[in-house]
Amino acid sequence: MSNGNMNLTLKVWRQKNAQTSGKFVTYKAENISPDMSFLEMLDVVNESLTHKGDEPINFDHDCREGICGMCSLYINGHPHGPKRGVTTCQLHMRTFHDGETITIEPWRASAFPVVKDLAVDRSAFDRIQQAGGYVSVNTGVTTDGNAILIPKVIADEAFNSATCIGCGACVAACKNASAMLFVSAKVTQLGLLPQGQPERYSRVQSMVAQMDEEGFGSCTNTGACEAECPKEIKLTNIARMNNDFFSAKLFREEEIHEVKH
Amino acid sequence: MSLDAKIPEGPLAQKWSKHKFDLKLVNPANKRKYDIIVVGTGLAGASAAASLAELGYNVKAFCFQDSPRRAHSIAAQGGINAAKNYQNDGDSVFRLFYDTIKGGDYRAREGNVYRLAEVSVNIIDQCVAQGVPFAREYGGLLDNRSFGGSQVSRTFYARGQTGQQLLLGAYSALNRQIHAGKVKMYTRTEMLDVVTIDGHAKGIVTRNMITGSIDTHAGHAVLLCTGGYSNVFYLSTNAIGSNVTAAWRAHKRGAFFGNPCYTQIHPTCIPVTGDHQSKLTLMSESLRNDGRVWAPKTVEIAEQLRKGTIKADQVKEDDRDYFLERKYPAFGNLVPRDVASRNAKEMVAEGKGVGGSGFAVFLDFADAIKRLGEDTVRAKYGNLFDMYIQITDENPYKQPMRIYPAVHYTMGGLWVDYNLSTTVPGLYALGECNFSDHGANRLGASALMQGLSDGYFVIPYTLGDYLAKIGPKKVDTSHPAFEATKKDVVTYINKLLALKGNKTVNEYHRELGHIMWEYCGMARTAEGLTKAKGLIQALKADFWKNAIVTGENEEVNASLERAGRIADFIELGELMVDDALMRNESCGGHFRVESQTADGEALRDDENFAFVAAWEFKGENQPEELHKEQLVFEAVHLSQRNYA
Numbered sequence A: 001m002s003n004g005n006m007n008l009t010l011k012v013w014r015q016k017n018a019q020t021s022g023k024f025v026t027y028k029a030e031n032i033s034p035d036m037s038f039l040e041m042l043d044v045v046n047e048s049l050t051h052k053g054d055e056p057i058n059f060d061h062d063c064r065e066g067i068c069g070m071c072s073l074y075i076n077g078h079p080h081g082p083k084r085g086v087t088t089c090q091l092h093m094r095t096f097h098d099g100e101t102i103t104i105e106p107w108r109a110s111a112f113p114v115v116k117d118l119a120v121d122r123s124a125f126d127r128i129q130q131a132g133g134y135v136s137v138n139t140g141v142t143t144d145g146n147a148i149l150i151p152k153v154i155a156d157e158a159f160n161s162a163t164c165i166g167c168g169a170c171v172a173a174c175k176n177a178s179a180m181l182f183v184s185a186k187v188t189q190l191g192l193l194p195q196g197q198p199e200r201y202s203r204v205q206s207m208v209a210q211m212d213e214e215g216f217g218s219c220t221n222t223g224a225c226e227a228e229c230p231k232e233i234k235l236t237n238i239a240r241m242n243n244d245f246f247s248a249k250l251f252r253e254e255e256i257h258e259v260k261h
Numbered sequence B: 001m002s003l004d005a006k007i008p009e010g011p012l013a014q015k016w017s018k019h020k021f022d023l024k025l026v027n028p029a030n031k032r033k034y035d036i037i038v039v040g041t042g043l044a045g046a047s048a049a050a051s052l053a054e055l056g057y058n059v060k061a062f063c064f065q066d067s068p069r070r071a072h073s074i075a076a077q078g079g080i081n082a083a084k085n086y087q088n089d090g091d092s093v094f095r096l097f098y099d100t101i102k103g104g105d106y107r108a109r110e111g112n113v114y115r116l117a118e119v120s121v122n123i124i125d126q127c128v129a130q131g132v133p134f135a136r137e138y139g140g141l142l143d144n145r146s147f148g149g150s151q152v153s154r155t156f157y158a159r160g161q162t163g164q165q166l167l168l169g170a171y172s173a174l175n176r177q178i179h180a181g182k183v184k185m186y187t188r189t190e191m192l193d194v195v196t197i198d199g200h201a202k203g204i205v206t207r208n209m210i211t212g213s214i215d216t217h218a219g220h221a222v223l224l225c226t227g228g229y230s231n232v233f234y235l236s237t238n239a240i241g242s243n244v245t246a247a248w249r250a251h252k253r254g255a256f257f258g259n260p261c262y263t264q265i266h267p268t269c270i271p272v273t274g275d276h277q278s279k280l281t282l283m284s285e286s287l288r289n290d291g292r293v294w295a296p297k298t299v300e301i302a303e304q305l306r307k308g309t310i311k312a313d314q315v316k317e318d319d320r321d322y323f324l325e326r327k328y329p330a331f332g333n334l335v336p337r338d339v340a341s342r343n344a345k346e347m348v349a350e351g352k353g354v355g356g357s358g359f360a361v362f363l364d365f366a367d368a369i370k371r372l373g374e375d376t377v378r379a380k381y382g383n384l385f386d387m388y389i390q391i392t393d394e395n396p397y398k399q400p401m402r403i404y405p406a407v408h409y410t411m412g413g414l415w416v417d418y419n420l421s422t423t424v425p426g427l428y429a430l431g432e433c434n435f436s437d438h439g440a441n442r443l444g445a446s447a448l449m450q451g452l453s454d455g456y457f458v459i460p461y462t463l464g465d466y467l468a469k470i471g472p473k474k475v476d477t478s479h480p481a482f483e484a485t486k487k488d489v490v491t492y493i494n495k496l497l498a499l500k501g502n503k504t505v506n507e508y509h510r511e512l513g514h515i516m517w518e519y520c521g522m523a524r525t526a527e528g529l530t531k532a533k534g535l536i537q538a539l540k541a542d543f544w545k546n547a548i549v550t551g552e553n554e555e556v557n558a559s560l561e562r563a564g565r566i567a568d569f570i571e572l573g574e575l576m577v578d579d580a581l582m583r584n585e586s587c588g589g590h591f592r593v594e595s596q597t598a599d600g601e602a603l604r605d606d607e608n609f610a611f612v613a614a615w616e617f618k619g620e621n622q623p624e625e626l627h628k629e630q631l632v633f634e635a636v637h638l639s640q641r642n643y644a
C-alpha cells in the first residue's frame, strides 16, 4: 500500500495493562516512505498485524499536528525521538535510515503508570492543574479586554510558557522524573499576567503540593527536560517558580492560609 | 412532527435580551438538585460544563481523550472573531452579523447569527480574564488581524495557536470546578448511546476505554459537545479521534440531523503526497493576509514544475497567474474559503497544478519577505512555516508553499432550535456538533466563536428554562430504560467483536473517504451522488461481513473503538449523499455542477432551497424523512454572493 523504500526493525515494548509486566517484541516495518510520520509508520505495522489477526500496538495520539500533546513515544532513548523541538507525530521517517533498528518504549515514571503497550496515564498532570492552575473568574463577570493593558514583551513571554502541550516528555527525560518544567510553565504564564496576580502565591503552593503528592521527583537542575521539550519551554521558568514558591513560603503563609479555607 | 426553531419575536437586535428575560429561571437554592451530563470537553463542552457548575448545577463531563485539554479544539490556529471595533475600521455587531450571513451563503438563521455577533464581544473579555495570552500591541492593547471573507480587522489571535490558548482557558475554568467538586470528569470514556424516557433525554451509556466497562449515567439533561465529522472523508484536517458516533447514535434515538452535506473545504492545506497519509495538515488561513496565491500561466510551465526541471522562484513574474487577485480584485487573496478552494481546483483541472502530484497551487511569501523582511514574516507565521518544513522538508522562506483544499469542518450536525435543543427534549447540541449558525459556508474564525458562545453565554440561560419546567425530581439509572439501552450497546459491541474477516476497519474508512471526496466533495452531480449511494450501501454490507476487529471488550481496544466509529461514518455518509442529492442548488462550498452561473460561479436557488434540511431517522435501512425549516430573512436581502 505504501510507496516507500525503507525497511526497519522495531523493538517495541508490549504490555497488556498496568497490572501485568511487559517485554520487548521485535517487528519488521517494510516499505516505509521517508515522507511518513513516525505514527504513520506504526499505522502501517498495525495494519499488517491486524491482517495476521494479531493485536495492533497501542499508542496514544490524536491531532497529529504537534499540538494536542497526546503522542508520547520514547524513541531510541529520547522522548519524541531524536529531533529537537518536535513531537512524535511530527517526526518523519526521513530522520531515520534504511536498515536501522529503532527501540520504542513508553514514558517511564512512577507517576505515569502504563495503560497498555506504549500509552501511559498522565492524569497526574490534570490533577496538578486542578489544584490551582487557573484564574478564579466566573463566566460573564468580566471587564473589557482592553481595560487590562499588557505590554507586548510580557504578553509574548507569558505566551512562550503557555505553549506547553502537557505531553510529559520533560518528566520522561528527567532522571528524577520531575514535573517541574511542566508546572513552572503554567505558574509562569499566569504569574506574568496581571490577571494572575491575586492568586499568584497560593497558586504556586497548591500546584507544588499536588505535584509532590503525585509522586514526581525533585529537580536537580540537569536540564534534560528543556533539551527534550518539544515546545522548547525554558528552564528559566523553573527559576521563576522557585522564586515565587519561596516568596510565598516566607512572606505569605497567613494570606495563603486564608485563601485556601 | 413540525419543526419550531423558537426564534423570539421582535427586532433582531432585541431578540436575545428579550428572550433571556422571558426564559424561566431556576431558583439558586434548587440548582444543586439538578444533574447535567456534558459529553465532550472541547471549547463548547468545557465552557458549558464550567459555566453550569459555576451556577450551581452538578455536572458530569466526559471525553474520550486522556485529558480534556486534548480535545480537537486545541488545533485551531488562526483566530476568533469579535465585533469589538478596536481597530476603528467600521466594524459593528451588525457588520459581523451581515458578513456571517453572507459568508454562509444565506443558509443560516438570522436570529442565531445575530446573537453570535452580539455575544462575540463578551467572549474576548471572558478569555482575557482567564489569562488567555492573546497577541498584544506595543501599547499593551489587543492586536487584531483580518481573515478571509471580511474587509475589517476583527480577528483576535494567539500566534498560530489560538485554539490551544482558548481551550486551555476553558480547561482551566473546568479544572477550577473539578477542584471545587462541582464537575466530575470522566476521561477515556466514550459515550455510545442516549437514554430516553417518555421522549426526554435522561442519560447516556458509556464505555470505559481502559476496562471496557459499560456504564449508565442519569441526568436532567444531556449536552452533546462532541465536535464535527469531517473524518467521514478519511483524510481531513481533523484530529484522528474526531468522529460522529455521539451525534449519530442520538440521531437514531430521535434527534434530527441538519444539513448533513454541508462541509467546509479549506483552501490552504498541505497537499496529499502519497497514500500513506493519515491526515492532512491545515496551514492557517491567516497566511493569505501576506501570501499571494498563484499558478503558472501555462500548462507547459506547470509540467516543468511538476517534473522539478525548474523551481517556482525561477518562474518569471509574467508567467505567473495570481488568479484570485485577477478575478476578485476587491478581496484578492482574502476571498472566502469556498471561492479560493474552487479556483484552486479549477487551476488543477486546467492542468496548471504544481508539486509532484499536480494537485497543488502556490502560496508565495516572496513579496511579503521583500516588503516586511524575513524577521517580521517569521514573527508572524514562524510556527506555521516550521510545521510546513517539518512535514514537507521544503523551506517556504525560499520557495513558495504548495497548498491544496482539504475537508476541514462540518456545518451540518444535529438540528437545534434557538435554545440549542435538539428535537429530543432535554438533549442539547453545542459547538460543531450542532448544525446552527454557519449556513452553507463557514467563514474563518467563526467556529471558535460559536463553540464558546454556545458554552459560555447561551446554554447557561436556555437550559435553565427547560430545567425549571421539568422540575428537580431525581432521575436515576434504576429506570428500566437504562438497562434496555445498555443491552442494545452491549449487543452492538459483541456484533462488532464477532467480525473476523479479511479487511481492516481502516481500509473501509479509506474507501469510504474516496467515495465521499470523489462524489460528495467540492463538486457534485446527481449522477455521481446516485452512484455514491450504491457504493456506500455495498461498502456497508461488506463491512458487516468482512471487517476484522481484534481483541476483546474488557481491555484497551483501539480496533473496537475505530470499528464503531467507522460503522457510524458509513451510515452518515449515505445520509450526506441523500442530502446533497436533494439540494439541487449550489451554495457555499457545495457546488452542484447542474447549478452554476454563466461564468461558472455557484448559483443558489432561493425560491426552492432557502431552508434547513432536517432529517429524521425512520429505522435501520429505511429512507430518512426530510423536514424543512424555512429560513426567513428580515434584516438582510438575499442576493447573489459576489466578491469581485
Ligand SMILES: Cc1cc2nc3c(=O)[nH]c(=O)nc-3n(C[C@H](O)[C@H](O)[C@H](O)COP(=O)(O)OP(=O)(O)OC[C@H]3O[C@@H](n4cnc5c(N)ncnc54)[C@H](O)[C@@H]3O)c2cc1C
Pocket: B039, B040, B041, B042, B043, B044, B045, B062, B063, B064, B065, B068, B071, B072, B073, B074, B075, B076, B077, B078, B079, B080, B162, B163, B189, B190, B191, B192, B225, B226, B227, B228, B237, B238, B239, B242, B243, B245, B246, B282, B408, B409, B430, B431, B432, B433, B444, B445, B446, B447, B448, B449, B451
Ligand atoms: C486544524 C484546524 C484549525 C482550525 N482553525 C480554526 C480557527 O482558526 N478559527 C476557528 O474559528 N475555527 C477553527 N477551526 C474549527 C474549530 O477548531 C472547531 O470547529 C471547534 O474547535 C470545535 O469545537 P467543539 O468544542 O465543538 O468540539 P471539539 O473540540 O472537537 O471537541 C469534541 C469533544 O467531544 C469529545 N467526544 C467526541 N465524541 C465523544 C464520545 N462519543 N464520547 C465522549 N466524548 C466524545 C472529545 O473527547 C472532545 O472532548 C479549526 C479546525 C481545525 C481542524
Ligand code: SF4
Pocket: A163, A164, A165, A166, A167, A168, A169, A170, A171, A181, A182, A185, A228, A229, A230, A231, A232, A233
Ligand atoms: S514542558 Fe515541554 S515537555 Fe513538559 S509537558 Fe510541557 S511541552 Fe511537554
Ligand code: FES
Pocket: A060, A061, A062, A063, A064, A065, A066, A067, A068, A069, A070, A071, A087, A088, A089, A090
Ligand atoms: S498527536 Fe497531538 S501532539 Fe502528537
